[in-house]
Amino acid sequence: MNETSKTAGPAGSRRGLLHLAACLSGAALCVAAMPQAQAAALSKASVGYRDIPSDKGKVCANCALFILPAQGAAHARCKLVAGPISPAGWCQIWTPRS
Numbered sequence: 001m002n003e004t005s006k007t008a009g010p011a012g013s014r015r016g017l018l019h020l021a022a023c024l025s026g027a028a029l030c031v032a033a034m035p036q037a038q039a040a041a042l043s044k045a046s047v048g049y050r051d052i053p054s055d056k057g058k059v060c061a062n063c064a065l066f067i068l069p070a071q072g073a074a075h076a077r078c079k080l081v082a083g084p085i086s087p088a089g090w091c092q093i094w095t096p097r098s
């Protein structure tokens with residue numbers, strides 16, 4: 001094992017995940033100010049979306065990116081994830097409300 005492979009282990013992965021989280025939270029802040037037509041650019045598959053909550057009580061309904069259904073609309077939406085969103089759903093970029 002050389003020096004490079006030592007740094008590419010779990011610590012390197014954690015650093016990558018932290019970087020991704022920082023980018024996503026920055027994106028969330030940017031998207032909050034975007035017109036709806038420009039938002040919802042991520043596919044459900046790319047963020048691991050599912051219609052059931054995480055095992056830690058994280059659900060779309062308590063995510064900062066969740067958009068309540070418009071009056072008369074059948075489904076809720078998300079500021080970043082395209083398509084109909086279940087209030088009881090969850091994905092990997094869940095962001096707590098501040």
Ligand code: SF4
Nearest residue numbers: 060063066078091094
């Ligand atoms: S958990 Fe994911 S899909 Fe659900 S509202 Fe938050 S960002 Fe959107």
